[in-house]
Amino acid sequence: xxxxxxxxxxxxxxxxxxxxxxxxxxxxxxxxxxxxxxxxxxxxxxxxxxxxxxxxxxxxxxxxxxxxxxxxxxxxxxxxxxxxxxxxxxxxxxxxxxxxxxxxxxxxxxx
Amino acid sequence: xxxxxxxxxxxxxxxxxxxxxxxxxxxxxxxxxxxxxxxxxxxxxxxxxxxxxxxxxxxxxxxxxxxxxxxxxxxxxxxxxxxxxxxxxxxxxxxxxxxxxxxxxxxxxxxxxxx
Numbered sequence: 001x002x003x004x005x006x007x008x009x010x011x012x013x014x015x016x017x018x019x020x021x022x023x024x025x026x027x028x029x030x031x032x033x034x035x036x037x038x039x040x041x042x043x044x045x046x047x048x049x050x051x052x053x054x055x056x057x058x059x060x061x062x063x064x065x066x067x068x069x070x071x072x073x074x075x076x077x078x079x080x081x082x083x084x085x086x087x088x089x090x091x092x093x094x095x096x097x098x099x100x101x102x103x104x105x106x107x108x109x110x111x
Numbered sequence: 112x113x114x115x116x117x118x119x120x121x122x123x124x125x126x127x128x129x130x131x132x133x134x135x136x137x138x139x140x141x142x143x144x145x146x147x148x149x150x151x152x153x154x155x156x157x158x159x160x161x162x163x164x165x166x167x168x169x170x171x172x173x174x175x176x177x178x179x180x181x182x183x184x185x186x187x188x189x190x191x192x193x194x195x196x197x198x199x200x201x202x203x204x205x206x207x208x209x210x211x212x213x214x215x216x217x218x219x220x221x222x223x224x225x226x
Binding site (some may be wrong): 043044086088099101102104 | 203
């Protein structure tokens with residue numbers, strides 16, 4: 001399977017600040033996705049982004065598959081953005097259901 | 112439409128006991144998976160299924176069994192619980208869509224402690 005590395009591991013933001021989270025993966029990957037886990041443990045799918053750029057409100061994501069990285073942008077952060085952000089993907093040679101997660105970026109947004 | 116339902120939410124087991132974590136989805140999804148989440152390690156895949164009657168191992172399958180007799184249900188069995196299996200367990204389901212990949216829906220998690 002693929003290796004997925006996320007940086008930074010922790011991030012503290014003041015409300016209103018912008019930030020960028022990075023996800024590097026070791027090999028060709030399909031099905032690159034970003035997830036948010038809120039402080040209560042709930043996991044929500046944010047983006048399916050195997051390549052290109054997508055935006056959803058204050059969040060956007062870009063994947064450059066040829067260079068094996070993806071970025072998640074948080075603009076005008078709010079306290080509700082706090083939690084852990086995970087990226088995950090499936091190796092090109094793996095079954096579609098075999099999703100591999102990074103260790104996550106813990107984000108704390110302070111008022 | 113309940114989505115993905117996991118039970119129990121909390122469980123304490125003694126070493127050597129067996130138990131089953133239940134997972135059910137009502138979205139007719141073909142893919143179902145079990146993950147465990149340990150501090151600082153993200154989610155690791157235990158077992159997954161691409162349809163009824165088809166299962167495969169993930170990254171950390173030892174000590175766990177699964178079966179998929181119906182599309183809706185994907186139970187995870189701990190055969191002989193060990194303290195190393197203390198973790199939070201998440202069940203997930205998804206369907207592969209051409210435009211959006213396989214959007215994944217997670218259950219609320221099951222907190223398991225083995226003493």
